[in-house]
Every structure is written in C-alpha cells, then in structure tokens.
Amino acid sequence: MRSDHSVGWGAVDDGVVERLRSIVGAEHVKTDDGAVAAFSRDATPLFAARPDVVVLPGSTAEVAEVLRLSTQRRIPVVPRGAGSNLAAGTLAQDGGIVLVLTRLDRILEVDADELLAVVQTGVTTTELAAAAAAHGLLYLPDPGSKTVSTVGGNVATCAGGLRGLKYGVTRNYVLGLEAVLPTGEVIRTGGRLWKDVAGYDLTRLLTGSEGTLAVVTEVTVALVPAPADSRTGVAYFPSLADAGRAVARVIADGVVPATLEFLDNKCVNAVEDFAALGLDRSAGALLLFGDDGDPDTVGRNLERMAQSCAKEGATGVTLAQDVAASEALLEARRCSLPALARLAPVTVLEDVGVPRPRIAEMVGRIDDIAARHGITVATFGHAGDGNLHPTAVVDPSDGGAIDRTKAVIGDIFAAALDLGGTITGEHGVGAAKLPWLADRLGADQLALLSRIKAAFDPAGILNPGKTGS
Amino acid sequence: MRSDHSVGWGAVDDGVVERLRSIVGAEHVKTDDGAVAAFSRDATPLFAARPDVVVLPGSTAEVAEVLRLSTQRRIPVVPRGAGSNLAAGTLAQDGGIVLVLTRLDRILEVDADELLAVVQTGVTTTELAAAAAAHGLLYLPDPGSKTVSTVGGNVATCAGGLRGLKYGVTRNYVLGLEAVLPTGEVIRTGGRLWKDVAGYDLTRLLTGSEGTLAVVTEVTVALVPAPADSRTGVAYFPSLADAGRAVARVIADGVVPATLEFLDNKCVNAVEDFAALGLDRSAGALLLFGDDGDPDTVGRNLERMAQSCAKEGATGVTLAQDVAASEALLEARRCSLPALARLAPVTVLEDVGVPRPRIAEMVGRIDDIAARHGITVATFGHAGDGNLHPTAVVDPSDGGAIDRTKAVIGDIFAAALDLGGTITGEHGVGAAKLPWLADRLGADQLALLSRIKAAFDPAGILNPGKTGS
Known part of the structure; x- marks a missing residue:
C-alpha cells in the first residue's frame, strides 16, 4: 500500500547521501545491495520493500539532523530497532531511509x-x-x-x-x-x-x-x-471450552494469575513432535497457569488454580515444585512457534484479541475458517487477556495457498471484531493490518488519527503507509 | 487568563438558549443567577468565572448536538462533573456553556x-x-x-x-x-x-x-x-529526613507498599487539634504504611516495614491488628485537609511531585519558601510516589497575604522542577497552573500540545484557557 503522500517524495540522490554521511559518519550510511536487502524485510512473512538507504545514527542529535533533512526534502524515514516486527511495521514501502537505532545501545x-x-x-x-x-x-x-x-x-x-x-x-x-x-x-x-x-x-x-x-x-x-518465587502448573482438558470454563473459575475464585497460557490440540502435537516434552497428545487443550510473589501465596494460588481446573474436568494437572520445573513447563508455550514453523515453509503468526470468556468460541471460529479455506491453522495464546495467536502453516508451492491464507486472515479479523475483540493485541497494525483498521475504529476515529499524525509530522515522512497515513 | 480564541466567541443569545432547550429539554438549561453562580466556581480557591448558561445533557446524543451547535457558533463549552477540581480546570473563563454531565449517572x-x-x-x-x-x-x-x-x-x-x-x-x-x-x-x-x-x-x-x-x-x-486483607501501621520520626531514609529502606527491602503517606509536624499538630487521635505532637514526621493482599503476606510486609522504620530511628511504631484499627490510623491522613482548613479562611491545597528520594529536601525547600514570604504552609502527601500536597492556610484580611501566597506557589513549582519533579502530580493543570506548563514541558512540547488540541477541536471551543489553548 502506498500512502497519500507517495506522490512527490524527494529523491535520495547523491547529495542527500553525502549529507547523511556528514551527519552520522560515512561508515553508518549503507547503500550497497547487501545492506539494503537486509533491511528490506522484518519478521513479517509475505512482506518486503526496499529502502534507498540505511542510516545508523549514533546520538539523539544525529537523529534530529537526519529528520530535519528528511522533512525538508520530503524523504520517507522508517525507524527500526531489531526488525522483529510481525506486522510489516518497519518496512520502507515508499523507499527512502531506514533509520536503524541499534547503535543507541547504552x-x-x-x-x-x-x-x-x-x-x-x-x-x-x-x-x-x-x-x-x-x-x-x-x-x-x-x-x-x-x-x-x-x-x-x-x-x-x-x-x-x-x-x-x-x-x-x-x-x-x-x-x-x-x-x-x-x-x-x-x-x-x-x-x-x-x-x-x-x-x-x-x-x-x-x-x-x-x-x-x-x-x-x-x-x-x-x-x-523481583518476586521471591514464581511457579507454574499445567492442566489438560478434553476441549478448549472446558479450559475456558476453568479460566473463568480461576478468576471467580479471586486469583489473578501472572501466567495463563493455552495451546490447542494442534499446537500440543506440533510441540510434542518438535521437543518430545511428554505432553498429552490427546488433549483438546493445554493450559499453563502460574503466579509469582511470596512463596506461600504462590503455592496457595497454584493449588487453588489446580482445583479450579480439576472441577472443570481437567484430565490431568501437574504443579511444578520449583523454578526449574516451571521453566520446563513453560517450554511447551515458548516452543509453539518454532514447532509450528517446522511444519511448512511459511508460518504466518497472527495476533487478535477477544474478551476472555469468548476465547473458546473464537478458536472454534478460527478452526471453521481454516477448514473452509483448506489452510492449517493452529492457535495458542494468552488465556488471561484474550490475546490469541492463530498461526497458519502454509506451503506456497501449493497453488493458491498464499491467497487462501490471506482470506483466512481477513475472516479471522472479522470474527474477532464480531466477538467484541480487536485485530491486534500486541504486534501492532503496521502495513499488514492497516486495511482493517477502519473496521476496528470507524471512519471518524481513523480521520482523527490522521489529524493527530499531521500535528506531529506535517510532511508525512515518518513511517508512511502505516497508522495515520 | 483568556485564550487566544477569546476574540470572536459567538454570543449565547436567546436563539442559542432556545436551541439548547430543544436539545436537552427546557428544565435542563439554566440561565438564572443562582445556577450560573453555582457553576462559577469549582473547588479551587481564588478562582471564579461566570458561564452564560448551564446545560445538563441526558444522553451522548444530546452531548453531540450541543457540541455541534457550539462548534458552529464558536461558543466555549466547559465539561464538568462534580466540580471538585482543584486546578480551576472546570471554570468558564471565556463564558459560554458549562456542560454538566451528572445526569449521565448509570x-x-x-x-x-x-x-x-x-x-x-x-x-x-x-x-x-x-x-x-x-x-x-x-x-x-x-x-x-x-x-x-x-x-x-x-x-x-x-x-x-x-x-x-x-x-x-x-x-x-x-x-x-x-x-x-x-x-x-x-x-x-x-x-x-x-x-x-x-x-x-x-x-x-x-x-x-x-x-x-x-x-x-x-x-x-x-x-x-478485592484483596483478602488490608492493614496499616504508623511510625513517628524526629525529622522528615529520617522518614525519607525509612522509605528508602522499605523499598530496598523489596516491599512495594499499597499505602505510604506522610504528614509533616504542622499537619500532625493540626490533625491532633482537630480530631484528638492521640498523635505524637513532637514528631518531625508521621509515616503511614500499609499493604493489601493475602493476610500472611500483609502481616509479614507490615512487620518488615516496621523494622525498616525502627532501623532508621523511628521514635514509635504501631501496627493495626485489623481493618478497623487500620481505618482509624488512616484517619490522620484523611483529615489533614479539613484540619488545616480550620486554621484560616482560605486553604490552598497544592500538588507537586518530586522523585521519591527527594521528598524531605523538597519539604525543606517548601518550609524555607513559606518562611521567606511569611505564609503558613503545612505539607502532607504520598511518600511512595513523591506526590506532595503543600497546603497554604491564609487569612485574606491580612494585607497582601493572597499575593504572597501566589508567590509561594510559584516558588514551590520552581523548586519542584529544580529537583526533577513536576507542577502537578494528580490534580491537573487547569487554568491555575497553565502559566507554568511551559516551564515543565518546554516551548516545543507546548506547541505540539496545541497542534494536537487543534486536531481534535478546530474551533477551539472545548474548555478554552486550559492545556492546548
């Protein structure tokens, strides 16, 4: 997507590059193919865009000079840290400068x-x-x-x-x-x-x-x-609906867990294939629950959460007795993404949110959407705050699979909004989700965001093609 | 203070009043002297301003209609709840409409x-x-x-x-x-x-x-x-500097208290005069500390905080054994303002913030400033977050006392900023502190706030003479 500003961008000509070199030092301005290629992608699959130049400032004053120059010349500037963004938030769709801030590392x-x-x-x-x-x-x-x-x-x-x-x-x-x-x-x-x-x-x-x-x-x-103690337990359930009722019971019991994560059956099996942690492959859902604080309180809260899980039909509950055992349990959640990534060449990690009581319903809708489009989608996420990560594993050599994946994603966003949720819980809007932002916020609020953007950025140079453009 | 928009405000003429009546109902539009007088003040002493009309909408749709009309006619609109604001934040300095939102009470x-x-x-x-x-x-x-x-x-x-x-x-x-x-x-x-x-x-x-x-x-x-338990203790210290070291020791010991409040010696004596709670009048500072959560944790944290106080020279420490006793201890803090208000006709409750380790130094500066201007200022506040409420008690019949109080306030703001603090921790800027906002934020940020304001409010009708105007 090109922003409204895309007509009339200033050129990154030799004079501009020379000015950039004089600001940050020649060794911190990169125009070679290798550098430009390296900063043409972030962690978002299916998105890429080449900047004209990569600039690594070493101080706030240098950042200010680069920005003043860019506003004068109307050159797009895309700020970037590690490039681990998952919503195409750090891509230079309109070219210009990628401003890499990793030298400001003190x-x-x-x-x-x-x-x-x-x-x-x-x-x-x-x-x-x-x-x-x-x-x-x-x-x-x-x-x-x-x-x-x-x-x-x-x-x-x-x-x-x-x-x-x-x-x-x-x-x-x-x-x-x-x-x-x-x-x-x-x-x-x-x-x-x-x-x-x-x-x-x-x-x-x-x-x-x-x-x-x-x-x-x-x-x-x-x-x-730092809390004196931090521990985790795991529970297996026949279905996500059962796990959802256990979560509601935990909250109703007055516990606000520090950790409350779930994996669906597909994730459990992918993780078990990948890491052989001894998970119960037959479970419809795995729930990780944990708390931190005083050891007594942590122990009591873990027992209470275990009881809530048992009362809602957990088929197995295990409590870690120490930090090391807790870390081992959390490994199931941490390796969900790499485990899924092994299944196919492209892994599209999505990020939607729904009210906590509707998580099981949302995962049911995700499964229906995925089946309808013939795409494999496994879901894990944060059961405490309703933030879900449906993850499509896609083989692009399968004709039309990428287009079908895009259709899946659009349908998932629509389902999240239909359940009172959002199109992004924590990854951001970036370029990837901008087409859906109006569905979430409405046209009046979107127009307001653009006016706020203009109050900061009259020339529209900062990260064009993202929110506010 | 008049905002830049004050030239060219639309008149609240009979036609406008008639339109307002048609929007919210005649009984919810007040133009009589009694009503206008009642909404000419909030809880801020020394400030008053008469609106032209008081409007009490009954729905969001009515609010929207009133605002549309006001933007069309360029009539100032000052939103107001209970009017308990302490920074002249709800006063209609440019006249126009006070929009009272108390009917939206569901x-x-x-x-x-x-x-x-x-x-x-x-x-x-x-x-x-x-x-x-x-x-x-x-x-x-x-x-x-x-x-x-x-x-x-x-x-x-x-x-x-x-x-x-x-x-x-x-x-x-x-x-x-x-x-x-x-x-x-x-x-x-x-x-x-x-x-x-x-x-x-x-x-x-x-x-x-x-x-x-x-x-x-x-x-x-x-x-x-709701936490299962919530309890409080009190400690007396020879000086605020001693109390400050006790606060630092509490934090260093790993406790983040739910409550951590202090009174200076003047507040202790005013409260004791007022409520006869049995406080130690000789104390340089009184510190209230409390926590909430699991009863065991609360009890342990209270003991730890009591020990930190004792180690830093507390002359007396008492722990409440239950919620009722805790409430009685908190009464000393809660009645500080009414106790001080008895001392003179005008009580100016200020609100500044400094980094927690600088509280004692800030109170020392406040005392020096007050002495220099011949004004009585007692200080209490939130020792946990560095938010102080220096309170001037002033007899306006004492020639020049009001002007000297204003000088005290200006000097207190300058001292807070000098110590890395702020001109308002929780009361707001309102009209009362707007003259000092540039000192806190700088001219560039102030200009940015005005551009953001214009992005929301192109006609500048909403609460003029406050932040963004």
Whole structure:
C-alpha cells in the first residue's frame, strides 16, 4: 500500500547521501545491495520493500539532523530497532531511509532506590531485564521476541507478553521518553515520576504509535522488586471450552494469575513432535497457569488454580515444585512457534484479541475458517487477556495457498471484531493490518488519527503507509 | 487568563438558549443567577468565572448536538462533573456553556467474569467502587474526592490517590472510552481488552486531557478481586529526613507498599487539634504504611516495614491488628485537609511531585519558601510516589497575604522542577497552573500540545484557557 503522500517524495540522490554521511559518519550510511536487502524485510512473512538507504545514527542529535533533512526534502524515514516486527511495521514501502537505532545501545542508569531504569532506545529487552536483575529488580514486560527486540521497538508497538492480565503491558511501565519530532525538535515526555499530569499524556500516545509520530531515542521505565518465587502448573482438558470454563473459575475464585497460557490440540502435537516434552497428545487443550510473589501465596494460588481446573474436568494437572520445573513447563508455550514453523515453509503468526470468556468460541471460529479455506491453522495464546495467536502453516508451492491464507486472515479479523475483540493485541497494525483498521475504529476515529499524525509530522515522512497515513 | 480564541466567541443569545432547550429539554438549561453562580466556581480557591448558561445533557446524543451547535457558533463549552477540581480546570473563563454531565449517572455493567465495569461519565467514584464491591471486586484508583468526584472527572484529570506506587493511577485502569468530539462525532476508543494496540492510544491521550479534547460520556474500567486483607501501621520520626531514609529502606527491602503517606509536624499538630487521635505532637514526621493482599503476606510486609522504620530511628511504631484499627490510623491522613482548613479562611491545597528520594529536601525547600514570604504552609502527601500536597492556610484580611501566597506557589513549582519533579502530580493543570506548563514541558512540547488540541477541536471551543489553548 502506498500512502497519500507517495506522490512527490524527494529523491535520495547523491547529495542527500553525502549529507547523511556528514551527519552520522560515512561508515553508518549503507547503500550497497547487501545492506539494503537486509533491511528490506522484518519478521513479517509475505512482506518486503526496499529502502534507498540505511542510516545508523549514533546520538539523539544525529537523529534530529537526519529528520530535519528528511522533512525538508520530503524523504520517507522508517525507524527500526531489531526488525522483529510481525506486522510489516518497519518496512520502507515508499523507499527512502531506514533509520536503524541499534547503535543507541547504552544502559544509562538503573536506580534501585527510585525503582527505574533509563536506557537508550536500541538496548534489547533482555539486556534491560538483566541490568534490572543485577539490582534484584524485574522489568515486567516480556514480549516473545525479548532476546532480540529493542526497548524502543517495545515502546513503538506497546509490546505485550505473558503477564498482561496481572501486570499489564509496556505502556504500564514507561515513565518517560526522549523523542525527536519529524521536524527535528527533541522533546522529553513524562519523566521519573509515577504521578505526573502536566500536559497531555504524550508518553502513552507515543507508546504504540509504531514510529509514525516521532522517533523515540531514550526510555525511562519502572521496575519492581523481583518476586521471591514464581511457579507454574499445567492442566489438560478434553476441549478448549472446558479450559475456558476453568479460566473463568480461576478468576471467580479471586486469583489473578501472572501466567495463563493455552495451546490447542494442534499446537500440543506440533510441540510434542518438535521437543518430545511428554505432553498429552490427546488433549483438546493445554493450559499453563502460574503466579509469582511470596512463596506461600504462590503455592496457595497454584493449588487453588489446580482445583479450579480439576472441577472443570481437567484430565490431568501437574504443579511444578520449583523454578526449574516451571521453566520446563513453560517450554511447551515458548516452543509453539518454532514447532509450528517446522511444519511448512511459511508460518504466518497472527495476533487478535477477544474478551476472555469468548476465547473458546473464537478458536472454534478460527478452526471453521481454516477448514473452509483448506489452510492449517493452529492457535495458542494468552488465556488471561484474550490475546490469541492463530498461526497458519502454509506451503506456497501449493497453488493458491498464499491467497487462501490471506482470506483466512481477513475472516479471522472479522470474527474477532464480531466477538467484541480487536485485530491486534500486541504486534501492532503496521502495513499488514492497516486495511482493517477502519473496521476496528470507524471512519471518524481513523480521520482523527490522521489529524493527530499531521500535528506531529506535517510532511508525512515518518513511517508512511502505516497508522495515520 | 483568556485564550487566544477569546476574540470572536459567538454570543449565547436567546436563539442559542432556545436551541439548547430543544436539545436537552427546557428544565435542563439554566440561565438564572443562582445556577450560573453555582457553576462559577469549582473547588479551587481564588478562582471564579461566570458561564452564560448551564446545560445538563441526558444522553451522548444530546452531548453531540450541543457540541455541534457550539462548534458552529464558536461558543466555549466547559465539561464538568462534580466540580471538585482543584486546578480551576472546570471554570468558564471565556463564558459560554458549562456542560454538566451528572445526569449521565448509570452503572451500565459490572462483569465479574471479565473483571470490568462500564459506567456513564457522571457516576461517582464511590458509586463505581460500591458496585464493584458488590461483586467482590475492587476499583483501585481512590482520589481523595472520591465520594463526590465523578468517574468522568477522574478520567479527565487522570486522578491519583493513595495507591500510586503499587497500583498506578486512573490511566492504568481505563480500558475504553466513549467520547464526543467537539465537532459532534462519537468515537469509541479501546474497549474491553487488556491488550489492544489497534491505532494510537486515544484512551490514554483523553485520560488527563481535562476536557480540552473531547467530552467523555462512557468509561470502561478494569477491576481486580478485592484483596483478602488490608492493614496499616504508623511510625513517628524526629525529622522528615529520617522518614525519607525509612522509605528508602522499605523499598530496598523489596516491599512495594499499597499505602505510604506522610504528614509533616504542622499537619500532625493540626490533625491532633482537630480530631484528638492521640498523635505524637513532637514528631518531625508521621509515616503511614500499609499493604493489601493475602493476610500472611500483609502481616509479614507490615512487620518488615516496621523494622525498616525502627532501623532508621523511628521514635514509635504501631501496627493495626485489623481493618478497623487500620481505618482509624488512616484517619490522620484523611483529615489533614479539613484540619488545616480550620486554621484560616482560605486553604490552598497544592500538588507537586518530586522523585521519591527527594521528598524531605523538597519539604525543606517548601518550609524555607513559606518562611521567606511569611505564609503558613503545612505539607502532607504520598511518600511512595513523591506526590506532595503543600497546603497554604491564609487569612485574606491580612494585607497582601493572597499575593504572597501566589508567590509561594510559584516558588514551590520552581523548586519542584529544580529537583526533577513536576507542577502537578494528580490534580491537573487547569487554568491555575497553565502559566507554568511551559516551564515543565518546554516551548516545543507546548506547541505540539496545541497542534494536537487543534486536531481534535478546530474551533477551539472545548474548555478554552486550559492545556492546548
């Protein structure tokens, strides 16, 4: 898709490249085929687009200069961290500059007294978590891509993870941002305070804006003391509907689990083929449940959750007795994607949300849609917050399979919206889901988003073809 | 202060009043002196402004019609809930319409399975909390004005309360909004999901925007299971610096208290004069600490916090053994404002924030500033999140006292900013603090806020003279 701005983009000619070299240093401007090809894709299958140039700034001031130049010349700029985006959110559909922020990789501060960290945008989620852990602290958001994803990318997508119901998502832990406007001004939003209502909440507006409004260069995040204990259990059910009733019983019993993940039968079997963990292949659904905190409370909550599962017809329940056993159980969830990816050349990992009580109904609809189009779709996801990852495994050599997969995805989005849900829980809209955004938000809100985009980015240079374009 | 739009406002003539009557019903349009006078003030001392007309719509459709008319005629509209605002955020400085939303007072839904409630904007915070409690659930934000404040007002200010450090503020619990744009379109932001990243985060952008961007008509909030136990302790210290070190030790010990409140010596004595609770009048500082959750964990955390206080030189520590005793201890904090209000005809309750480790230093600066200007200022506040409420008690018959109080406030804001803090933690900017907003955010960010405001409100009718104007 081309944005409305696509007519009249400025050319990335030799003069522009020379200017970019003078800003960031010649070795940080890449125009060779290999570099351009490497930044023509992110982690989204079926999408690719070539930038004209790849630029790796080394400071906020350099980011500002690149953006000022780009606004003057009307050159598209696509900010990018690790490129682990799953919604074609970091692709340069209109060409121009891919602005790679991985050189901004310093952990500036971990303050155990203030319970916060300040990091540059290109620090990885795992590096931030490790720096916090060295002070006995925990950074709560834990997106699946955390070993490679950058904190800036987490902010751009408002990344989620396994702890959504109990602890929320990235937006709940971002206290302040340094960001560069497309016109080159550097702003600081929020700060180091838990309570600060001076001005509109630009911290949260930028969080989840997918690099379309400003380029985030520095992030201040809240940390918490690491919980003393964290443990997991697993339960098998004849069907997802049974698992869904168990989830409702857990909540009704007053427990808000730190972890509550499910795999459907297809995922269970794919994981067992892949990793031979000893899972029950006959189960209609596998439910992982866990909690963290004081050891006594964790133990009691695990027992209560196990009882809730048993009362709703679980055919087997196992509780991990320690952290190592918990990690082993979680492995079933963590290896779902690689296990499914083995089944066919193309794996399309989707990301929709429905109200928690409708998860089983949604998975039933996904199965019907997949069967109707003759595509294999397995589903796993976050049972606590209703965020599902239906995953199509596709052989593109099978004539028409890619088109049928696209039809499946459109039908899945329609089903999620029909059940009161959303087209993306945590991956973002990107270019991949922009065609459906009006179905989710309505034309009036979509028009408002474009006006907000223009308030930040009058020339429309930042990540065109995404939200706000 | 008059906004830039103040030239050229449309007149609220007989024709406009007639149109308003036809929209909301004649009995819900007030032009008599008594009504206009009643809505010429909110809870902010020293500020007043008369609207031309008071309008009480009964539905979202009526709100939309009033706003469409107002945009067409360029008539200012000031949305208002209970009027408990403390930053002159609901005053009609440019005249026009005060839009009172208290007729939108229905609790539409409490869903214990989904852990959420849907309420109209005019429901009070306490009504929402009670509806949640009837299902064994808790609505976590607890602003001091909760018995009268509306949920819509809480959203407009991103209201805080006593639980900021452990649980966050209003923004952390708003899942979705129905809002009417100044041009009359009705949008629905967010929804019922914990994870939803479809489009910019308008839910959080509207939260804390003080009715300057849109009129919120319906709110979906997240609830949690009510904790099994909740208890409090009190500690006395020779000085606030000692109390500050105790707070740091509590955090370093890995406890994130649900409650952590302090009173300075002046507050302790005012409260003791007022309520005779048996407080230690000689204490330099009183610290209230509490936690909620499993009874075992609560008991253990209270003991740990008591030990941290003792190690930092507390002269006395008492732990409440049950909820009733806890409530009695909290009474010292709750009656601070009424106790101080007795001391003089005018009580100016301020609201600044500093990083937690700098609270004692900030209170020292406040005392110096107050002494320099010859004004009595007592300070209490939220030691967990650094949100302080320095409170000036002023006799306006004392020549120049009001002007000196204004000088005190300006100096306090400057001191908070100097210590890395903010000019408002939870009360909002309103008209009262708008002159200092540029000091907090800088000119570039302020200009950006005005462009965002224009993206929502092209005619500039919504709450002029506040943020974005």
